[in-house]
Amino acid sequence: xxxxxxxRKSFGSLEVLKGVSLTVPKGEVLTVxxxxxxxxxxxxxxxxxxxxxxxxxxxxxxxxxxxxxxxLNRLRRKIGIVFQQWNAFPHLTVLENVxxxxxxxxxxxxxxxxxxxxxxxxxxxxGDKLSVYPSRLSGGQQQRMAIARALAMSPDYMxxxxxxxxLDPQLVGEVLDTLRMLAAEGMTMICVTHEMKFARxxxxxxxxxxxxxxxEIAPPEELFGAPRTPELQKFLAATV
Amino acid sequence: xxxxxxxxNQALKSLPQMLEGALVTMEIAIxxxxxxxxxxxxxxxxxxSPLRPLRAVAAVWVEIARNTPALxxxxxxxxxxxxxxxxxxxxxxxLIGIAYNNAGYLTENFRGxxxxxxxxxxxxxxxxxxxxxxxxxxxxxxxxxxxxxxxxTNQMVWAILMTSLGAVVAMNSDLYGVANDLNARTFRTFxxxxxxxVIFYLITKTITISxxxxxxxxxxx
Ligand SMILES: Nc1ncnc2c1ncn2[C@@H]1O[C@H](COP(=O)(O)OP(=O)(O)OP(=O)(O)O)[C@@H](O)[C@H]1O
Ligand SMILES: [Mg+2]
Numbered sequence: 070x071x072x073x074x075x076x077r078k079s080f081g082s083l084e085v086l087k088g089v090s091l092t093v094p095k096g097e098v099l100t101v102x103x104x105x106x107x108x109x110x111x112x113x114x115x116x117x118x119x120x121x122x123x124x125x126x127x128x129x130x131x132x133x134x135x136x137x138x139x140x141l142n143r144l145r146r147k148i149g150i151v152f153q154q155w156n157a158f159p160h161l162t163v164l165e166n167v168x169x170x171x172x173x174x175x176x177x178x179x180x181x182x183x184x185x186x187x188x189x190x191x192x193x194x195x196g197d198k199l200s201v202y203p204s205r206l207s208g209g210q211q212q213r214m215a216i217a218r219a220l221a222m223s224p225d226y227m228x229x230x231x232x233x234x235x236l237d238p239q240l241v242g243e244v245l246d247t248l249r250m251l252a253a254e255g256m257t258m259i260c261v262t263h264e265m266k267f268a269r270x271x272x273x274x275x276x277x278x279x280x281x282x283x284x285e286i287a288p289p290e291e292l293f294g295a296p297r298t299p300e301l302q303k304f305l306a307a308t309v
Numbered sequence: 310x311x312x313x314x315x316x317x318n319q320a321l322k323s324l325p326q327m328l329e330g331a332l333v334t335m336e337i338a339i340x341x342x343x344x345x346x347x348x349x350x351x352x353x354x355x356x357x358s359p360l361r362p363l364r365a366v367a368a369v370w371v372e373i374a375r376n377t378p379a380l381x382x383x384x385x386x387x388x389x390x391x392x393x394x395x396x397x398x399x400x401x402x403x404l405i406g407i408a409y410n411n412a413g414y415l416t417e418n419f420r421g422x423x424x425x426x427x428x429x430x431x432x433x434x435x436x437x438x439x440x441x442x443x444x445x446x447x448x449x450x451x452x453x454x455x456x457x458x459x460x461x462t463n464q465m466v467w468a469i470l471m472t473s474l475g476a477v478v479a480m481n482s483d484l485y486g487v488a489n490d491l492n493a494r495t496f497r498t499f500x501x502x503x504x505x506x507v508i509f510y511l512i513t514k515t516i517t518i519s520x521x522x523x524x525x526x527x528x529x530x
Pocket of ligand 2 (some may be wrong): 110
């Protein structure tokens, strides 16, 4: 379970998170929507401790992420994250990309890591790209590789930050299909997305982020069907 | 008219000796590069460190290496340390002096290379649970070494040429030292130094060309 309690976070004088509270139980698929600059990416990077927070707390399975004694490297094994910008390791083949952290972080043997990498890469439809360097992959393939790389660490949670927004329209579908598949398998996921149709389909709940707070959170039928706040109504009208 | 008669035969007889010197020159250059690269990697980590004293060590090293003559650097290793009672052989003084110089220049090359590697690479590695050292070692450093490969080749060439500075510490077993001794004994100045120059040229050319071939093999991505 991920518990976010009244989290505040500023960059210099700019307060980006202004008291965010949110609980994501195991097995839930939560999508986060909201305008550009509203703090969605910041929230995700706070959850895995890449960014410090100013106040409040974030607990992952009861462990406080930003507490002094917390072993972040250990905690991050539980939390897979895939970013908006593709960040394949360019000097490693697809297979090596997916093997690296398994070997160095989890201490798996070469054979174990390779077997798991092959399994995950097949899972996301890259079984025929194992020995290719990322520069030879399309954006959609790179994103799927990044997903496989995160999944190979056997995470309990997956965070996705607009993983399709840097893609050509014709490549968006294949990546969303991969996310749908994960959702169907019961993975606990927080997906920041601009794809409203996708959010409507896969989410257990949808959170609308506005000016550093969660302005509305509800199951998709409710949130999209009967938006309560004028901000959400405006946001939805603009994105259709 | 100048009355210098070329006597290539006599000079060419010393070729085996000069080739032996060339081996020593290459040995020093290679060792000084290996040591220089290792130190430059450590200095690069110092530079990225949050600890001020470490950053200062790196900064001072680079400043001195790049802004004083290599000749002084070698001289200081030999006679500077000598005045503190640390007496090194000419071979060691030359090796350490060149390695010092290499490390300074390479650290600066690495700094440039790092600016070409996006911060998101480190973030991605850290998100997978790697420590900052693991992220550097397995993700950033290989890319850095690739980007800095050509400057590293240049430094290697420079290291070969710097071995001739061993003259200031009475080094006589390297290519320049051997040539210098032969000159003193035979007075075939032009011939001997011409042959030495050709050998220097062939060594450095070989390095540049094989580096290019190696790069094509090593960096397939
Ligand atoms: N490292 C940083 N330093 C300073 N400001 C930052 C940093 N990261 C984000 N910000 C600022 O914080 C605000 C929120 O950024 P964030 O990336 O979380 O928004 P977002 O909701 O993900 O937006 P988008 O939909 O455009 O991705 C923005 O104004 C951004 O400029
Ligand atoms: Mg964002």
